[in-house]
Amino acid sequence: MADTARPSRPAVTVTRALPAGVEQRMADLFAVTLNPTDTPMDRAALAAAMAEADVLVPTVTDEIDADLIAGAGERLRLIASFGAGTDHIDLKAARAKGIIVTNTPGVFTDDTADMVMALILAAPRRLAEGEALVRSKQWRGWSPTSMLGRRVSGKKLGILGMGRIGQAIAMRARGFGMEVHYHNRRRLPEVVERAVSAHWHPELDAMLTEIDFLSINCPHNAETHHMIDAERLALLGPHSYLVNVARGEIVDEAALVDALRDGRIGGAGLDVYAEEPQVSDALIALTNVVLLPHMASATVEGRDASGAKVIANIKAWADGHRPPDQVLEGWA
Known part of the structure; x- marks a missing residue:
């Protein structure tokens, strides 16, 4: 026309x-x-x-x-x-x-970055579990060993996909005392790296072995489909946490369930799923994952x-x- x-x-x-x-x-x-x-x-x-x-x-x-x-x-x-x-x-x-x-x-850059940081805090500090405990009326009061989680300050955050959202997350993470790493198809200009205090890893697998948190912020396409599979989840280790607000299909969800259930990674925060709006019963049954209804941009x-x-x-x-x-x- x-x-x-x-x-x-x-x-x-x-x-x-x-x-x-x-x-x-x-x-x-x-x-x-x-x-x-x-x-x-x-x-x-x-x-x-x-x-x-x-x-x-x-x-x-x-x-x-x-x-x-x-x-x-x-x-x-x-x-x-x-x-x-x-x-x-x-x-x-x-x-x-x-x-x-x-x-x-x-x-939605700032909204999404805010939600990533919320999940980075919620998963290791067990916020969903704590809220459920209070609502269940089973809480018996403060205890030195009750609801122990992991702090985020001093930890290493790996960002997969360093576009607008990834850079906004990096800026926020620095405010929480985190060390920022990233993997991208192309390295950012040096001036941008300095602005967000981020370290580039040309190889994703190498980055995964070093970090404590992985934030997925890349688009979903043929190249990134199931990019985070069982082998890469194993590289993260039991001390690490995965946060995904991008697309559910980037992660092999069955492999993630197995890793969470077996304690091969510490936990996860998810806002997206492989078969939305369906969320697998296996994921819902786990206590070490925070589940949100695709609301990062809401x-x-x-x-x-x-x-x-x-x-x-x-x-x-x-x-x-x-x-x-x-x-x-x-x-x-």
Whole structure:
């Protein structure tokens, strides 16, 4: 579709309920179809929306694969995703069909980094166990040997994926007296390393043998799928803790359960899972893991900012401009 053919008031379908202010602004600007019940769309509903809309606004819960994109109507020229991740969209198929994909980077950086630090504290200090003990009315009062955990100050934190979020975590971890290590495909510029006081490890396995905490903050793709498997969990050792707020599929969940159950790692803090929203009974049965419902980005401020970016991307596209947050992998 040529720029001149872009509708000034495009038909926009939103797959999940968004903050009220965001939805109102969309209704003011676009011919928008909302999802007031917030019920996730099944495949048939997604296909129907993609057949009729000019713009689709999906979230991480919507799997937009090559077959759905192939069946999209000729009107669909923009997928303006609500959220930073794009692993739920087949970018290659979208590009082949001339569909622009945008995301909302940066708005959840501080929220996610805060949650990582919360889990870094919660897992070794056994916060979930302590809260459950009080609610059970079984607590019998303070004792010198009761609810003993591990301190975080003086410990080594390894960050897998040193983008915006990884760097924000590093800054926070230094405030807790932690020594920061990281593994990334590319080494950060020296000035950035100095700013966050981080040590680069070109080999992930070498880093895993040195650290006390592992924070997973890389995207999920073919290269990172089950990157943390049984062999790499063994490198961490029984004194170490794993925190994952990125994508559940980066960790071999069955291997993690075995390691936690057998005491081969000390504990874990998880906000994401391999088969969301299902969480395995084996994980739920463990007491040395803190389990959260994919809430690292769940702040009012972050969700409002994400919605504002979606609107800006749609508006720029409708006005004939390149959206500011176009995902450019493979584009000229």
